[in-house]
Amino acid sequence: MRFGVVVFPGTWSDCDFHYVISEVLHQPVKYVWHRDRELADFDCLVLPGGFSYGDYLRAGAVAGRSPVVEALPAFVAGGGVVLGSCNGFQILCEAGLLPGALMRNECLQYRCQSTHLLVENAETVFTRATRPGQVLAMPISHGEGKYHVDAETLAALRRRNQIVFRYCTPEGQVTRAANPNGSLDNIAGVVNEEGTVLGLMPHPERAAESALGGTDGLVIFHSLLGSLVEDGSFLKR
Amino acid sequence: MRFRVLVRLKRGILDVQGAAVQRSLAGLGFGDVRELRIGKLVEVDVDEATPAAARARVDEMCRRLLANPILEDYTIEEIEGERLAAREPVR
Amino acid sequence: MRFRVLVRLKRGILDVQGAAVQRSLAGLGFGDVRELRIGKLVEVDVDEATPAAARARVDEMCRRLLANPILEDYTIEEIEGERLAAREPVR
Amino acid sequence: MTAAEPKVTVDLARGLGLTADEYDHIIRRLGREPRYTELGLFSALWSEHCAYKHSKTFLHRLPQHGPHVLQGPGENAGALDIGDGWAVVFKIESHNHPSFIEPFQGAATGVGGILRDIFTMGARPIALLDSLRFGDPADPRTRRLVEGVVSGISWYGNCFGCPTVGGEMAFAPEYAGNPLVNVMCVGLVRTDRIFRARAERVGSAVFYVGNKTGRDGIHGATMASAAFDEHAEERRPTVQVGDPFTEKLLLEACLEAMAAGAVAGIQDMGAAGLACCTSEMPARSGTGMDVELARVPQREPGMTPYEILLSESQERMLLVAAPGREDDVRRIFAKWDLDAVEIGRVTAGPDLVIRLNGEPVACVPVPALAEAPRYEPPFAPPRGLGELHAFDPLSLPAPADYDDALVGLLGSPTIARKEWAYRQYDQQVGINTLVRPGSDAAVLRVKGTRRAIAVTTDGNGRHVVLDPRRGGALAVCEAARNVACAGARPLGVTDCLNFGSPERPEVLWQFAEAVEGIAAACRALGLPVVGGNVSFYNETSGQAILPTPVVGVVGLLEDAAQHATQWFKGEGHRIALLGPGEVSLGGSEYLWARHGRLAGRLARQDLEVERRVQAAVQAAVGAGLVTAAHDCAEGGLAVALAECCVSGPARVGAEASVGAAPRADHALFGEGPSRVVVAVEPGRVREFEALMAESAIPWGWIGGTGGERLRLNVGGVAVVDVALDRIEQAWRNGLERHLA
């Protein structure tokens, strides 16, 4: 599977995703510069974490209007999938490729800690290798991860099963205490209607080796690899 | 021409920062604050032929970048003065 | 009484945010922005007997908490209207 | 502009911080009166901060050489060979004064400065550590400082993308008017790709890269000169503001330009900005420089040459291009949206020529700027030290309830867990962090090898004030021991020496003694000091801080998998205490936290025993014989054991006994060097005992793990018996409670 890791000025999880994809998963991977619009070489694009453009206006706002992001709808329409983690999620929301917005953490502080995620939708190309209700351990590291949508959109997200991950306790309880940033409904990750673009605040690339504290992040990649069928397209839900 | 853009969280969206500042003020003895909201101020100087064109341009900037329509409202006001932020500060 | 406090970086202090936003706007085709500065907007509703007393109170809040005197200047404006931020937004 | 230049007089020179003697010295050296801009150059380069006027003589005592040293002091940072073709580059810096004035930006720009020191060497920063000292958190001003400093570090480090993996945070009233913000950075580079701050080849193009220059942080003295016109307010020096995003771009652009072979030399524009770079780089190479200030990218109109030279605007570097590679420099920096402007050339020297629109405004021999006078003013021990030493802590009442005493100590601000701070720091970006904050030292793997490094900082001002020599040595030993507990062999040291005014004999004495102690410990442990920083004048209205040398140590693990953490891993493990038995309540955290006293004598220290204990711990961890290893530091044995019980992901109880002591609080809370608690699985006990025998260190079994309580016996008497729940509550939430 051909991965591309997008690099914006200020991105910093790019090298980590690159390392995991090439050294842990042994898949071909290239960096994609933020000015590139030519994406035909890839099956999956990763929008990694970081502070693109310093996040000086709003997290992901400037990157959300960059050439590579403008090329994403066509990439997705052509059968590609997109994974946005942390700043990547913020960028996808700012660009309107995912519903909602990410606001400053409710505690008004940056948070770097481990979290647990309840898999709400195990049918996407990103979560096929999981069971519904499975709990995954993945760390977060962000200052603006409080997910917000209006009530109408939230209802639609639920109806269409677009909520993929919710923060929970290690036992799988979705509680207020398990919510690290005040996200609406403990939402940690959502997909687009087609199920081809996933955004999540946690860092799967930081949970990809047991020496670093766990491998639950790999299930997202294993799902993607398992979803790619012979003709190069993805299994739909 | 110079404009002032005021970007505010939409009504109905909890202004956590504003609430925190209001609490700290209360702690400092300013219990008489009934409400407090925090927003962003963007002062911008644009080169356009007419005031109307300039304002339309600023409006476009707001729609394209300066405000996030899911979270924020904005208002645009024209401002006078020599240079941005060169006005007499209170102190 | 309602006031609007505009908090701005002092002249000479690097406006990291403003510079970055101006560059991104230029990238989006808004090369006609001559200058752009970002500040904070604080809207506050205080309970006081007279407008002068209220303004003095807000000024004190600015000095004690809302503005950082080492980096920032501020101006205070009285505003009309029912509730804070309830005015008609542009959109 | 020249018209507005103030007339150069000895008074003006004094106003800029030079002495009358120094001013005469300048005239003799130049053979004429300096011009205004020239005086500015001297005032900056001969300042204590740049020239180490009061400290150089002493710093020469520190051992700087060793088999691993690739770069010692004198460059942007030091470098050590860690094998497999990799070098670790590291340094610690202080940003105390700016952080007191503006905690958020002061601390943030402190992080920015040390990051640049590392990546100008060609290294990619992989870890930050922050060593912080504040006044009493009961004071709301202190709480604001703590919040500002921690969020400033968090903002800059996180945005830039370097994990903060360790540090310290201690509280004492002496820091109230002068908090300490020391930041250490560690980077990795291939040994054959280390860059230096040189300007060697005559004719090479000199580039200014990075952010534009404003009037930030210019020597306060400019204010005097600005009083000449009505724009005084506008000319006021301003606080430096950090821009971590630009710094990140600078990092990528610099490393890319270096990899492309387009860079011959490079230096960060830190203190004294352009003035410092344009004189230090040629000074190291025996060359000169000719620089045009009109080309310097400027953020504000109407800056004078003086201001441009002395501005401390952040995120800027001076870069000497490799011959013929000027266009590559421009192209690479443009790719990263950064200014890269050719502002001059390297000349044969010896002069530094500064021009404005072609006209020279300064022309000074480079060696004159580099050779600041050195001072050896008198120093003498402070009075009253004898009385402090004579104090007997056992004259104070013993605790009526030892459970309460232990729980109280665990919840005190200096000992309580520091998670409130480090959860605001990204600890993992780069995916190298094998051990995160919360153990004795952080451990980071070196990708592409089997190796890892362990890093830590330590320092205890209370120890140093009572006995600067021993206190200095203890700081080195504790930091090295922390690294050894993680399983690493300590390789080298960087130090940040925070003291009061060196013009006071007792402060200079403390300084000299502490350096002597650091040097002795480094020699005994075989550790070179490859870089560091001196921060003097840490005092407010005559009240100096506690003399605080902070020591950063980097250690090496040959096998990344063989590292240890401080917490107990399971029940039924045996607990051993390694090291000598002698402890003292003098200068202890217990004495301060419980009785508000800072007095007494420190426990004796044997540096040879220290060395052997560290080697023994490292060997035991390396052989996989211990399941936990934790240094006994502030709070003594009782606090160390309590931390072993509750600092891990799962709580594990313990019971331990120590022999008869003058008093139980002395035994439990007394502090002494070279002591480490380890846990050993029953099946490995014989092997462990054999290793200890071979190591020839004092040691003994003191108990075992298990249960839901911590039980401590002294001389056969049960004195502590507390539920882990209570311990954990006090310790985990202690800091937040004090800061609330």
Ligand SMILES: Nc1ncnc2c1ncn2[C@@H]1O[C@H](COP(=O)(O)OP(=O)(O)O)[C@@H](O)[C@H]1O
């Ligand atoms: N300001 C800080 N930033 C990051 N980590 C910190 C900070 N303060 C303390 N820590 C971490 O908390 C743990 C305990 O610190 P400390 O009590 O100084 O340990 P020790 O006494 O073993 O040196 C260490 O892992 C240390 O790195």
Ligand SMILES: [Mg+2]
């Ligand atoms: Mg310590």
